[in-house]
Amino acid sequence: MSNTLQDIPKTYDPKNTEDKWYKHWVDNGFFRSIPDEREPYTIVIPPPNVTGVLHMGHMLNNTIQDVLIRMKRMQGYNACWVPGTDHASIATEAKVVALLKEQGIKKTDLSREDFLKHAWTWKEKYGGIILKQLEKLGASCDWERTRFTMEDDLSEAVIDVFIDLYNKGYIYRGVRMVNWDPQGLTAVSDEEVIHKEVNSKLYYCNYPLFDKDEEVTTDTITNKLKTGNCITIATVRPETILGDTAVCVHPDDERYKNLKGKFALIPFVNRKVPIIFDDYITMEFGTGALKVTPAHDINDYNLGVKHGLEVIDTIAADGKMSEAAKFYIGEDRFTVRKKIAKDLEEAGYILKVEDYKNKVGYSERTDAVIEPKLSMQWFLKMDTISKPALDAVLNGEVKLIPEKFINTYKHWMENVHDWCISRQLWWGQQIPAWYDDKGNFVVAKTKTEAEAKFKIQNSSFNIQNLKQDEDVLDTWFSSWLWPISVFDGFKDPDNKDINYYYPTNDLITAPEILFFWVARMLIAGYEYRGKKPFSNVYLTGIVRDKQGRKMSKQLGNSPDPIDLMAKYSADGVRVGMLLSSPAGNDLLFDESYCEQGRNFANKVWNAFRLIKGWEVEPQSQPLSLGEGGSIEWFENRFNQALEEINDHYSKYRMSDALMGTYKLVWDDFCAWYLEMIKPEFGKPISKTVYDATLNFFERILKVMHPWMPFITEEIWHLIAERNEKDCIIISKWPEVKSYSESFLIRFNEFEQTVMSIRNIRASKNISPKEVLTLSIKQSENDADIEFNQLIQKLCNISSISYVSDNVDNATSFLINGVEFFIPLNDKIDVAAEREKLKTEIEYNRGFLESVEAKLSNQNFVSRAKPEIIANEQKKKSDAESKIKLLEEQLAGLN
């Protein structure tokens, strides 16, 4: 191995290596997992939206998964990471609709079958993008296991589960007020509504009061408005006035007690509606009078049910005014809000308008303002079925990391609402309910089975024209089965895969979908396997920008991960993502983290260049003391560090594990070890040292591999001749061997010595090239002889001598009770040395005083633990002897 330093570029170039090694790993089947006698370690990917592209959240999420998978693979587990995608009904359907629109095709002009054809074409074209992007990141998924939530087997599982839950009585159908997305044209679940605070206007509007039989004319209205014979309501949604069917006040409200039996007149439509009394009303809010619109507000709906009010649905599914509104028909609700406010004003109805902050629900998927709407939907009863999933988290069978999410989870699960599972979309699993022309229905897997069921129920039903429910199921109704369905646990409940891999080990996901997905997977797991789907749930944070804003397309504050990887290398970005992201904490992302990652890769690359560049002595030579000490130290230090790193991993402290690795490599290996053993320029290195170093380097690369898979694989193959199957990805994780604490302590003293000498050079402007000597006030026998050579080497010290008296014209320092002197001759600044010593003495006296105060406190001595007291006593004597030495030095200075 000759000097090839010139041939190796000074900076690591990831461009070729990343694709090369990824392909190599795949070609050799290193990601593949099939059941065998080893213990499995399994992760199912949170399936990204099939039409999605990689964003920073995915990067964080998948990097963590890959780090865990790679580490466990190296530790000898049968590591299996199952990839796949989610069909994401609303999002995908919206994208397909938009694309068709560009082509001039309206969804409503297409049959369901034709629309689905377009959707599948779209899926085939764009569906793989995100998974391809994950390859760039280095994700070591078992691609042969790639699943899709809408593929035949998984869809069948969804349908079977629906039928099963229906038969168990958990699923029911009913008219309810649901969250309607007027853009997606579908109902969404409560969890898919995001409440945001917005600036609104609160309109105070007069409704003229009438008696039951009093005639309504233009004149009477004008008159009543003028004289104030009105009741004033306050609303932020004047466009819903047309659908009002009552005005509600509190029964105890003195202002309105005289209104019993009276009626209010709705503007424009001139409908008389009753004044009703209900203690739901907050008297203090607005005027204490509430307009009631049962069709467009959940509270009003409840009031309507209670008081038997008429329901007038004035807003159509697309958010435009319906025929029933009578005015503004076909115009958008927000346009109408402005228009009607103006018209009411002109007609004299408006009393005043105030600025007002309120919360408005937005659709998670389309960001459209949610419209509460009455409709027929399917629901899953959650109370009983969710019980085991709650218990599992509370009793620790399933761990949430970090634990702080247990409270949130508990609160949600104890107050869980029934789950609206139907969606008015086509892209998804169509609900297996079949209707006859009178609206009777049965739930059955196929039309034939449905017909049979109808026959059994009542032969008089017309089964000629059975029609399947138009709606599809919520996407989460398929993804909640994911940990089971990816192993075909529904299709074939006793197959080898499901028995081997289920329950999986870790789930890595975002806290945002704790309820959407995690809770529901737990529910499905217990319901269908009688077992948890996973043991640990690692909840990542949200990736935010430097200002703390969530990264999003709309804000344009999210870098493209692919660009980032091109700029900083995949390894660099992986490290960057994890440098500061403890579990559950949001990650304030900054490109400088990736830069740090890239720099780290470069550091390792240069360590490789150094080692690779050495000329090795052909024969083994006996080790020098310094060489022997260096090797012994790094062996000890490596095991100590690895023990810590393993511990961090076991507690899912990912950034700590990474930082431990970072420091082991950068500080211990590069900054200390390599400098200690580095041969003089132009001289060869001892073969023994070289072999030991190579061995250390290989172990270090292994520990780095989960974080930086590409560069470690590249170097692994460059530092030694290897069979192409001998890859670091499948190499064995180093074992922790016992190490000597006392040796490491002695090394630490050596480190302090070196740093003190360097400090002296820096503070006194002594060039590193200038040779110095060192005297140690100690008897020679006690010395750490193996380190002396290293002190000489690292500090450019020509000789070390042992003395019994203080050295004149020297600067000094003290380490663990031992005095060190560096003669400076004419360079010595006696006054400065004196000052330095005085400050040090003063500091130590202060310290001593505080310790003595403690020890003379009777309460402390009588109550503190003996070892604490012994420790204080040691501190005291150490400080005393230190002060004595410093004082002697001061006295000897002249």
Add this chain to the structure above:
RNA sequence: GGGAGCUUAGCUCAGCUGGUUCAGAGCAUCUGCCUUACAAGCAGAGGGUCACUGGUUCGAACCCAGUAGUUCCCACCA
């Protein structure tokens, strides 16, 4: 409106059983170096009233109470 969390160096965060890992790390900053692996680097240095107030304790960043700020979750006040 209810609940949970957070507040430690300029930034991002550790700090696990209250006391030798107790005031830490990385980055950033400052000073000096193009030293023969690496300026994407080396060496050195300076940064903190542990949010505030009180309590418990021989002893508090850590336990308790309150206050302020902040984030998140849940919830049907127009």
